[in-house]
Amino acid sequence: MTLRHMNRREVIAAGVLLVASADAVRAHNGTIHVKIKDLAFSPQEIEARPGEIIEWSNEDRMAHTATVRGGWEVMIPVGAKATHVVQAGDNVDYYCRLHPNMTGRIKVIG
Amino acid sequence: MKMLFAALGAACLSLSAGLALADDRPTDPQIAHIAYTAGVIDIAAAELALSKTADDDVRAFAQSMLDDHKAVNDQALELVGKLGVTPEDNPTSQALVAAADAKRAELAALDGTAFDAAYINNEVDYHAQVLAALDGLLIPSAQNAELKSLLETGYKLFQGHQQHAEHVVEALK
Numbered sequence: 001m002t003l004r005h006m007n008r009r010e011v012i013a014a015g016v017l018l019v020a021s022a023d024a025v026r027a028h029n030g031t032i033h034v035k036i037k038d039l040a041f042s043p044q045e046i047e048a049r050p051g052e053i054i055e056w057s058n059e060d061r062m063a064h065t066a067t068v069r070g071g072w073e074v075m076i077p078v079g080a081k082a083t084h085v086v087q088a089g090d091n092v093d094y095y096c097r098l099h100p101n102m103t104g105r106i107k108v109i110g
Numbered sequence: 111m112k113m114l115f116a117a118l119g120a121a122c123l124s125l126s127a128g129l130a131l132a133d134d135r136p137t138d139p140q141i142a143h144i145a146y147t148a149g150v151i152d153i154a155a156a157e158l159a160l161s162k163t164a165d166d167d168v169r170a171f172a173q174s175m176l177d178d179h180k181a182v183n184d185q186a187l188e189l190v191g192k193l194g195v196t197p198e199d200n201p202t203s204q205a206l207v208a209a210a211d212a213k214r215a216e217l218a219a220l221d222g223t224a225f226d227a228a229y230i231n232n233e234v235d236y237h238a239q240v241l242a243a244l245d246g247l248l249i250p251s252a253q254n255a256e257l258k259s260l261l262e263t264g265y266k267l268f269q270g271h272q273q274h275a276e277h278v279v280e281a282l283k
């Protein structure tokens with residue numbers, strides 16, 4: 001787990017200095033990594049700024065999707081990575097259309 | 111083994127014929143065989159659906175069943191190979207196969223939207239039966255930690271498929 005994977009509460013608890021460095025990592029990279037393994041998104045909930053890139057990497061042997069009901073869908077084939085550029089309106093719950101018990105959440109910040 | 115028959119019994123009364131033969135909790139080689147067989151059965155149903163359906167949602171669902179269960183069964187074979195476990199045929203596997211053969215013959219006689227509806231509804235039921243067996247008997251009985259862990263992943267897969275099947279049922283309405 002890297003700093004930018006920590007949720008806001010953990011970051012605040014870790015102190016002001018860490019908040020500053022987490023933001024620095026974000027600013028220089030702008031990619032948020034979500035791992036898919038054993039039919040689960042990890043981390044399950046992420047915070048992202050508009051324009052940042054979410055990159056899912058599928059470590060399972062089956063295809064998954066990141067699907068927003070009535071919205072966008074990203075296909076994530078076996079062993080592959082797939083991305084989505086965060087939009088201002090992406091405060092969403094998403095799920096895998098092929099395995100709807102897999103769920104994730106995006107919280108838009110900033 | 112009694113509990114597994116209880117879990118499956120609601121939908122397959124004929125399975126109770128095997129009860130007297132199988133009193134004990136299944137061993138790891140039997141559990142591996144049952145779990146693998148459960149996947150093979152869903153693959154066969156998917157192959158039948160792919161040969162019959164004209165519906166895009168049903169086709170995509172069946173393809174997903176085929177791909178996912180093949181992948182997990184390959185993983186299971188690699189695991190039993192690594193553990194030196196030889197899957198062992200048993201009355202539960204045999205009863206599952208017999209019930210599935212009968213159901214597949216029933217489905218094969220249907221066509222068009224009647225087939226689609228019967229196939230998808232059976233997928234909902236079948237996945238529910240396997241989930242009950244995994245949860246009630248196979249996972250608690252598994253001795254090897256890696257086998258137990260693979261069964262737990264299998265549980266999530268069957269649960270995901272059941273929910274996917276329910277969505278297709280809604281879409282067909």
Ligand SMILES: [Cu+2]
Pocket residue numbers: 063064065096097098099102270
């Ligand atoms: Cu999935």
